[in-house]
Amino acid sequence: MKDPKTLVQDPPRGPVEPVQLGLDDRIQFRCHKDIDCFNQCCMDIDITLTPYDILRLSRRLDIPTSECLALNAVAFEMDQHGMPGYKLRTREDSPVCRFVTEEGCSVYEDRPAACRYYALGSMGLHRKDSAGVDDVYFLVKEPHCHGHREPRTLTVREYRREQDVEVHDDLNREWRDIILKKRSSGPAVGSPTERSFQLFHLASYDLDGFRRFVLSTNFRETFDLEAETYTQLEEDDEALLRFSARFLKQVLFGEQTIPLREGVREQRMEQRMERKRRRLEEGKEETEQPFDPRYDAPQEED
Structure with missing residues (x-):
């Protein structure tokens, strides 16, 4: 078939x-x-x-x-x-x-x-x-x-x-529409980074891994969500799947579907600048992407 x-x-x-x-x-x-x-x-x-x-x-x-x-x-x-x-x-x-x-x-x-x-x-x-x-x-x-x-x-x-x-x-349906939007947008969306591919894979296919990511300290310190929302995402697979579509819209298109905590954007930009300064001092080439709210998501915790 x-x-x-x-x-x-x-x-x-x-x-x-x-x-x-x-x-x-x-x-x-x-x-x-x-x-x-x-x-x-x-x-x-x-x-x-x-x-x-x-x-x-x-x-x-x-x-x-x-x-x-x-x-x-x-x-x-x-x-x-x-x-x-x-x-x-x-x-x-x-x-x-x-x-x-x-x-x-x-x-x-x-x-x-x-x-x-x-x-x-x-x-x-x-x-x-x-x-x-x-x-x-x-x-x-x-x-x-x-x-x-x-x-x-x-x-x-x-x-x-x-x-x-x-x-x-x-x-x-929301996931399908995200795929269609990315394809139809073409150059307007641009080429995703390796990090955005990793997040797309995590949020789309590895829901158990995505749950650990969403419940991590880094995620909680980055995004401003109610405690009840985290409880639902921990217990309800379907709610987590719907939330993953919200997350992907933010990662791929920069839509503000999940609110950031106050001051997070500025703090993370400062962290990026500090990492860049250290690499320059060590004589290393710039490898990190410029700040982009579409792809700027917290790292998974070990």
Whole structure:
């Protein structure tokens, strides 16, 4: 199964039917264990993982998000700047999904959003007359899939509800829109620094690491948040995932989504100047980026 759920707005190709569908448009499709093509969509996969996908898989497997990435994901670059992304790892030396069994998906209740959508595709679309991003849908018909022959019709809205994909879209939407904004902004945003890539990876994919980062003394001394907010971020995965989108908007675009404590900006600029002075005294070249509020976030604690 090639990933029909995409972040970009390139014209669909291959098995995708070039017809845009709305939530109330009807499709003919049904997948079940008795169909003769059962599991065929899992034999050749290319699944891009979202932050919520990784969170759900890590909780299902009862392992930290960093370990889940190491065991079940493969890194790739999402754009020309090297923005990090992850795809679902297949079996060794095979394109077959690592979670498929003869009985079906072994993590079915926590499968990625792309698997839930199949044989629908979904993407975010920027329209010229709108500042927001629209959700659009399209049908995917691959030769191995016979689910389109099944005598059942339902609306896109009903299919999304049946596959329990709505919560995935709700929790992934802000992150997807951040990716689209970065791509569409181009030179206006500029090339991210290595530090911003590290923060993007942390906030997007390693939610357990991001929680430690947010609860650290350095973070608390930098950002002005209520004690109740920290309690929620410590206990609630979904709240932390939503907060990560706020953090990324500040890191990538300089939006003041998380207030800084009074005097922090000036203090950190002074610290940078002091480090620069020391390097000059030691005869070392300047390696630190100029102060930029988009990327100026606290370091993780050891």
